Amino acid sequence: MAEVPAAVSGGWAPVAAVLLGALAVAAALLDGALAGRAAGVRSGMGRPVGEVARLLRQRRRTTVAADRLLWRIGGAGLLGMALMIITVVPLGRWTLFDLDVGVVWVNALDVLAWAFVWLTGWGANSAYALVGGYRFLAHGLAYELPLMFALVAPAVAASSLRVGEVAAAQQGLWFVVWMPVAFVVYCLGVVAIAVWGPFSPALGRDVAGGVTAELSGVDRLLFLAGRYALLAAGAAFAVPMFLGGGAGPLLPAWAWVLVKATVLLAGLVWLRRRAPALRPDVFMEVGWLVLLPAVLLQDLLVAVVVIGG
Amino acid sequence: MGVSGALARLALRHAHLLVIEVPGYWLTRVAVERLAGVRGWRLAVSPADADILVVCGSPGPELALVVASLWEQLPGPRARIDVTTPDLVAAGLDQAAAMLRDTPGQRRDSTARDGRGFDDAAGGDIALAHGSADRDGLEMDVLHVRLGPVLPEWPAGLVLRAHLHGDLIAEAQAGVIDAGHGPAGGAHVAGGDPSDEVRPAVAGEVAARRCDNAARLLALAGWPDAAGGARAIRDRLLTGERSAATAELARLRRRVRRSWLLRWSLRRVGPLPPDELARLGLAPDLTGDVWDRLNGMLGRAAVAVGGPAGVVDGGPAGVVDGGPAGVAVGGPVDVVVGGPVTSPAAVASVVSGWDVATARLIVASLDITALDVVTDG
Numbered sequence: 001m002a003e004v005p006a007a008v009s010g011g012w013a014p015v016a017a018v019l020l021g022a023l024a025v026a027a028a029l030l031d032g033a034l035a036g037r038a039a040g041v042r043s044g045m046g047r048p049v050g051e052v053a054r055l056l057r058q059r060r061r062t063t064v065a066a067d068r069l070l071w072r073i074g075g076a077g078l079l080g081m082a083l084m085i086i087t088v089v090p091l092g093r094w095t096l097f098d099l100d101v102g103v104v105w106v107n108a109l110d111v112l113a114w115a116f117v118w119l120t121g122w123g124a125n126s127a128y129a130l131v132g133g134y135r136f137l138a139h140g141l142a143y144e145l146p147l148m149f150a151l152v153a154p155a156v157a158a159s160s161l162r163v164g165e166v167a168a169a170q171q172g173l174w175f176v177v178w179m180p181v182a183f184v185v186y187c188l189g190v191v192a193i194a195v196w197g198p199f200s201p202a203l204g205r206d207v208a209g210g211v212t213a214e215l216s217g218v219d220r221l222l223f224l225a226g227r228y229a230l231l232a233a234g235a236a237f238a239v240p241m242f243l244g245g246g247a248g249p250l251l252p253a254w255a256w257v258l259v260k261a262t263v264l265l266a267g268l269v270w271l272r273r274r275a276p277a278l279r280p281d282v283f284m285e286v287g288w289l290v291l292l293p294a295v296l297l298q299d300l301l302v303a304v305v306v307i308g309g
Numbered sequence: 310m311g312v313s314g315a316l317a318r319l320a321l322r323h324a325h326l327l328v329i330e331v332p333g334y335w336l337t338r339v340a341v342e343r344l345a346g347v348r349g350w351r352l353a354v355s356p357a358d359a360d361i362l363v364v365c366g367s368p369g370p371e372l373a374l375v376v377a378s379l380w381e382q383l384p385g386p387r388a389r390i391d392v393t394t395p396d397l398v399a400a401g402l403d404q405a406a407a408m409l410r411d412t413p414g415q416r417r418d419s420t421a422r423d424g425r426g427f428d429d430a431a432g433g434d435i436a437l438a439h440g441s442a443d444r445d446g447l448e449m450d451v452l453h454v455r456l457g458p459v460l461p462e463w464p465a466g467l468v469l470r471a472h473l474h475g476d477l478i479a480e481a482q483a484g485v486i487d488a489g490h491g492p493a494g495g496a497h498v499a500g501g502d503p504s505d506e507v508r509p510a511v512a513g514e515v516a517a518r519r520c521d522n523a524a525r526l527l528a529l530a531g532w533p534d535a536a537g538g539a540r541a542i543r544d545r546l547l548t549g550e551r552s553a554a555t556a557e558l559a560r561l562r563r564r565v566r567r568s569w570l571l572r573w574s575l576r577r578v579g580p581l582p583p584d585e586l587a588r589l590g591l592a593p594d595l596t597g598d599v600w601d602r603l604n605g606m607l608g609r610a611a612v613a614v615g616g617p618a619g620v621v622d623g624g625p626a627g628v629v630d631g632g633p634a635g636v637a638v639g640g641p642v643d644v645v646v647g648g649p650v651t652s653p654a655a656v657a658s659v660v661s662g663w664d665v666a667t668a669r670l671i672v673a674s675l676d677i678t679a680l681d682v683v684t685d686g
Binding site for chain 2: 061201279
């Protein structure tokens with residue numbers, strides 16, 4: 001078994017935050033470029049930069065009888081959640097927080113998305129935002145359990161809830177190879193938490209932007225940045241869980257982690273342009289009748305292999 | 310000035326527009342969308358998301374009130390322009406850009422608005438929702454929500470007063486804003502007045518209208534790329550690039566038909582049997598579900614520009630399965646040219662019992678050209 005990462009001083013936390021920020025910015029640039037190409041506009045790549053400038057220049061606003069505290073907590077929460085997720089993701093030999101229940105930590109954090117997205121929809125005291133919030137909860141009911149069981153598979157295979165040990169248990173054979181169902185379900189979960197692509201009806205045009213209907217200026221910026229950051233954090237966490245951690249030839253382990261995270265992130269960003277939205281009511285069927293049984297079978301298979309091996 | 314000037318320049322390149330279409334001015338709205346797209350600007354989904362408010366046409370008294378209240382909701386920096394014909398759009402957008410660039414002016418506007426918050430406006434007193442039994446007999450809060458007249462991808466002028474249980478429309482009444490106020494009313498047909506309909510441009514315009522409606526439906530289905538494709542075809546049809554548009558339309562139809570995810574999402578939504586359509590006074594080519602109607606819409610666009618109506622990719626996949634669709638594809642063109650007038654009451658009737666998302670899909674699938682001004686009681 002390979003070397004298990006060691007915790008570094010908390011002083012490195014800003015570096016981790018910067019790395020997460022860089023990944024999120026890369027995702028936004030790629031998304032802008034893809035959107036620009038689809039629309040046939042030159043300025044695609046500059047779109048995220050322009051949007052940031054626009055939102056920084058824009059005034060914040062509020063609505064009648066808004067629940068302002070909860071509204072702002074929800075809006076800023078997604079970004080905080082992403083930052084807390086990456087504290088347990090090892091970067092090669094280093095990790096910020098070598099928690100013996102790291103997998104559970106991430107799982108507990110991803111459930112927070114329910115609260116944050118819902119509160120953003122609730123706080124504005126606006127019918128469209130509230131409907132958006134409902135939609136996210138409906139998606140949540142369908143994706144959350146499969147996501148939890150998807151995270152169980154690598155933990156069972158590694159016989160550990162410590163993220164570093166899960167990564168180290170994949171020397172030779174990445175978990176994605178023999179637990180593809182868990183990996184796909186995990187990726188769906190990440191896309192859903194980031195309210196991204198097929199899981200964006202909560203922000204739908206049909207309800208005037210849904211959860212984001214009343215957000216402007218820096219509040220909207222925080223919410224949107226939180227979505228990109230969550231997508232990036234989700235991709236980064238997939239690396240130790242399914243993609244062999246820092247394993248790879250030539251490059252040092254930390255570089256491999258970044259490369260793998262970037263590639264997966266690019267895939268998730270690209271996905272958005274390829275598929276229509278999944279309506280929450282019909283996705284409920286898929287979540288419970290297809291994804292949940294499939295991922296439970298995957299867990300069973302993994303458990304049998306682990307006991308038999 | 311350095312930082313804020315640079316910020317303003319950058320921000321201006323990515324402005325968001327909230328476009329309000331007065332019934333009858335769809336060509337102006339389309340011109341706004343096209344020219345804004347060329348500048349790299351995007352369409353806003355709500356006033357909070359918008360920098361520029363564009364009013365296409367001359368609003369009647371009721372719509373004017375709505376516009377004024379939306380204008381107050383733009384966060385700022387903000388600009389408002391009113392355009393009434395497609396050829397005035399470019400100048401209007403330039404004017405909006407100049408207003409947004411004028412940082413001192415925006416600062417004055419912002420200062421003038423301070424202290425006039427929303428809390429003051431409403432007096433802080435809002436009635437609580439009352440309860441009622443929902444479709445499963447459970448006690449639910451009932452929320453009265455007015456959908457329209459300004460919503461993304463929404464038929465111009467339509468107002469739907471919905472009683473919501475959660476996000477389920479328990480009951481709805483529909484009307485057209487400013488019904489009975491001259492040309493801004495509702496029954497204004499796309500091709501201008503009926504004598505204009507023999508113009509050669511009309512076929513292209515009819516096809517463009519179908520593409521515009523299909524783009525709205527695709528956008529509501531959460532597929533912005535395909536919606537953008539349909540809008541590009543619409544713009545080509547209106548600028549006279551007929552052959553390029555026809556080829557792209559065929560590609561789009563194939564792409565839509567082959568998307569199993571889209572099909573799975575739209576199948577069985579809002580089924581309308583022929584007798585129901587007859588009862589509501591809707592066109593018979595709307596038979597089937599939303600998926601059938603989307604393909605029918607694109608099919609009618611193809612027919613209007615002289616392309617094949619039905620099978621586009623040769624294989625059996627080209628034939629829309631499920632019987633009634635065959636009726637939808639290749640409907641008679643002459644019916645469409647006149648632009649059937651849809652009654653708001655029919656719209657209200659087909660959305661009752663569905664949730665907001667599905668109801669929006671159903672409304673978009675009705676391929677509305679114009680709304681009847683007779684208000685539903």
